[in-house]
Amino acid sequence: MAHVNIHTQIAGTGRPVVLIHGWPLSGAAWEHQVQPLVDAGFKVITYDRRGFGQSDKPDNGYDYDTLAQDLHDLILREDLHDVTLVGFSMGGGEVARYIANHGEDRLHSVVFAAAVPPYLMQGDDNPEGPLTPEAATKMMDDLKADRSAFFNSFTRDFFSAHDILRVSEAERDKAIALCHQSDQDAALSCMTSFGTTDFRDDLQKISVPVQVIHGDADAIVPFEGSGARTHAAIPGSELTIIKGGPHGLNVSHAEEFNAALIAFLKR
Numbered sequence: 395m396a397h398v399n400i401h402t403q404i405a406g407t408g409r410p411v412v413l414i415h416g417w418p419l420s421g422a423a424w425e426h427q428v429q430p431l432v433d434a435g436f437k438v439i440t441y442d443r444r445g446f447g448q449s450d451k452p453d454n455g456y457d458y459d460t461l462a463q464d465l466h467d468l469i470l471r472e473d474l475h476d477v478t479l480v481g482f483s484m485g486g487g488e489v490a491r492y493i494a495n496h497g498e499d500r501l502h503s504v505v506f507a508a509a510v511p512p513y514l515m516q517g518d519d520n521p522e523g524p525l526t527p528e529a530a531t532k533m534m535d536d537l538k539a540d541r542s543a544f545f546n547s548f549t550r551d552f553f554s555a556h557d558i559l560r561v562s563e564a565e566r567d568k569a570i571a572l573c574h575q576s577d578q579d580a581a582l583s584c585m586t587s588f589g590t591t592d593f594r595d596d597l598q599k600i601s602v603p604v605q606v607i608h609g610d611a612d613a614i615v616p617f618e619g620s621g622a623r624t625h626a627a628i629p630g631s632e633l634t635i636i637k638g639g640p641h642g643l644n645v646s647h648a649e650e651f652n653a654a655l656i657a658f659l660k661r
Contacts, residue, residue: 398455400464401448402441402472406432409502410474411659412439414465414485416508416641417584418545418576419569420447423482426648427655434656441468443485445580447572456583458591462491469500478659480505482644483615484588486624487511490596503603505655508615508641511593511624520592524619530589534582545573553642555611560638560646569642597627604631605658607651609639632658 403421405428413424421440431438442449444464445456455461465488469477477500481489486509493504515530516523537544549569553561606628608621615621617635625633634654636643644651 396452398444398452398464399450400441400444400468402439402468404472405429405438406436408435408437409476409478409659410437410439410472411478411480412441412465412469412474414479414481414488415440415443415446416483416485417588418446418581419572420449420575422447422572423569424644426645427652430652431656431659434659436659439468439472439474443584445577445584447575451577451580453579454583456580456587458487458491458587459495461488461587462495465492466496475500476502478503478505480507480655481509482507483641484510484584487588487591487593490593490600491591493602494596494599498600498602501602503605503658503661504600505605505607505658506621506624507607507651507655508609508612508621508639508643509606509624510588510591510615510620512597512620512627513592513594514588514615514620515590522619522623524616525589530585534585537578537581537585541574541578545570549573551613551641553640553646554613555609555638555640555646560640561642565645569645594627597624600628603658603661604628605634605655606631607634607636607643607654609636609641609643609647611638612641612643614641634658
């Protein structure tokens with residue numbers, strides 16, 4: 395497969411922390427985390443997933459094996475060791491698949507933040523999956539029909555808890571702008587990937603320390619069907635529930651999110 399340029403930003407010095415963004419945003423979605431982590435003594439790496447933000451937008455390669463390879467290539471290129479991977483939403487899939495495919499030799503720990511594992515799509519073999527096939531089809535159809543309307547509605551749900559928006563309209567506008575940087579084919583392909591990829595076996599291969607952070611009011615990736623199951627699947631994992639936290643809790647509850655993350659990173 396041809397080389398794909400992955401837009402990467404690095405700040406600070408110290409033990410490395412790689413922040414993996416959610417769909418359909420970019421590394422800029424971590425703006426409330428970067429400086430606090432740098433101030434806490436960490437080297438912070440953010441990057442835009444292929445097809446999103448300022449990275450190249452190839453015609454294919456949006457399965458999790460390829461996305462995890464992009465992450466592995468970044469880690470090798472920057473020669474990172476003793477790394478913590480923080481996967482938000484879709485990014486939690488890269489964390490799980492990275493370990494399954496590339497092992498833990500370069501890792502210190504991992505964090506699943508409002509993340510999609512263990513398996514979103516509901517089915518006979520996954521009755522606890524929080525995403526029904528009907529909802530997935532509607533989501534894809536709506537994105538195909540009108541990107542602007544979809545992103546407007548999606549970001550409202552993304553930052554709302556119990557149907558109440560938990561961020562300013564200015565913050566939501568920034569997220570909408572990031573959504574519009576996504577390539578349409580990449581957005582649709584990644585929607586299929588995060589909705590239909592089964593990470594249950596991947597989670598069994600994790601032995602480094604794990605933190606699961608999730609909002610109890612997440613309307614996009616509900617805690618009961620995702621974070622709670624990931625925590626249960628990984629013995630010894632640490633669970634942090636953000637009360638009243640929507641899906642985009644790293645923005646709406648940034649101070650609480652950062653405090654929990656930094657406390658875990660310093661162990």
